[in-house]
Amino acid sequence: MTPPAVATPEAPEAPTTQAVTGPYDDDVNTGTLGGEQKQVWEQVALALFIGIPFLAVLAAVPIAWGGFLGWHDIILAAVFYTLAGHGISIGFHRLFTHKSFKPNRPLKYALAIAGSLAIEGPVVRWVADHRKHHKFSDRDGDPHSPWKYGNTVGGLTKGFFHAHVGWLFDTEQTPQRQYAPDLLKDKDIVRVSRMFPLLVATSLLLPAVIGGLWSMSFEGALTAFFWASLVRIALLHHVTWSINSICHTIGDRPFKSRDKSGNVWWLAILSQGESWHNLHHSDPTCARHGVLKGQLDTSARCIWFFEKMGWLSDVRWPVKERLEARRNSASTRTLKAA
Structure with a gap:
């Protein structure tokens, strides 16, 4: 079965100029974790959280070849990758950034916590960055456009690195x-955003604890930490960042958009459907990104399941007539049945 089509009106993006007053107004800049200027300790921590998992990926092949990879490690890595990845895609992106559906309170908490396990920053900061990206997509003001330095070979090379990882080291924060006044008014989201350091520790250490108990050995804990923490984090980071870099540089563009967002099919499974990026920028509030025939979108499948379970409502499913109006004239692929 596939999710039903629901005719829903265009939903505006969250307000971007509204002042915030409320229970967390004492934290003038954010109400959550961090300020509008990135501190030195944050830069150092960021470099460590990017560099150490990346080194683990480089070491992965010889370590696996040496026999230090078992089924426990593979299962734990897959589970934590799936949990955190869908937390980013369904929670941080489609829910908190674009309001593609309305969850109940337990699901809202679960998605905010799951997304935080990806270690891509506190939820409010992540959402603010992404909303600013949509406001200025591939134009001046976009935090991570690969076209920032022009379309020459040198400019694109520099821009690609900037879009993929360089922008994370900008000292000026969104x-x-x-850009996220609605989330700063939400006590639940502010609470989870402030818990980010604890959730980082959980994401790093819980796989090792489970791996050690599962195998009843220190070696099991160590290999689980390597594969299900370090390698898993690095892979998820680079897949997420590839949506900023690769999917704004190459890919099919069957739908009209004001930027260079494209669909990159070979990233679809690893990105939980996020790499069907052209439709997303054409219709940002749509709960499903893979709307053409054959476009797998596991995040949309999960949203459909949650809706059937009664855990969320008001899903902005794709509407065929609305999508047809956004089609590029050269596109001939058929729309996936809603």
Whole structure:
């Protein structure tokens, strides 16, 4: 079965200029974790969280060849990758950034916590960055456009690195009060955002604890930490960042958009459907990104399941007539049945 089509009106993006007052107003800049200027300790921590997992990936082949990879490690890595990846895609992106559906309170908490396990920053900061990206997509003001330095070979090379990882080291942060005022008013989301350091520790250490108990050995804990923590984090980071870099550089563009967002099919499974990026930028509030025939979108499948379970409502499923109006004239692929 496939999710039913629901005719829903265009949903505006969250306000970007509204002032915030409320229970967390004492934290003038954000109400959550961090300010509008990235501190030195944050830069150092960021470099460590990027560099150490990346080194683990480089070491993965010889370590696996040496026999230090078992089924426990593979299962734990897959489970934590799937949990955190869908937390980013369904929670941080489609729910908190674009309001593609309305969850009940337990699901809202679960998605915010699951997304935080990806270690891509506190939820409010992540949302603020992404909303700013949509406001200025591939134009001046976009935090991570690969076209920032022009379309020459040298400019694109520099821009690609900037879009993939370089932008993370910008000292100036996206103003959360400007781009995520709705989340700063939500006590639940502010609470989870403030818990980010604890959730980082959980994401790093819980696989090792489970791996050690599962195998009843220190070696099991160590290999689980290597594969299900370090390698898993690095892979998920680079897949997420590839949506910023690769999917704004190459890919099919069957739908009209004001930027260079494209669909990259070979990233679809690893990105939980996020790499069907052209439709997303054409219709940002749509709960399903893979709307053409054969486009697998596991995040949309999960949303459909949650809807059937009664855990969420008001899903903005794709509407065929609306999508047809956004089609590029050269596109001939058929729309996936809603």
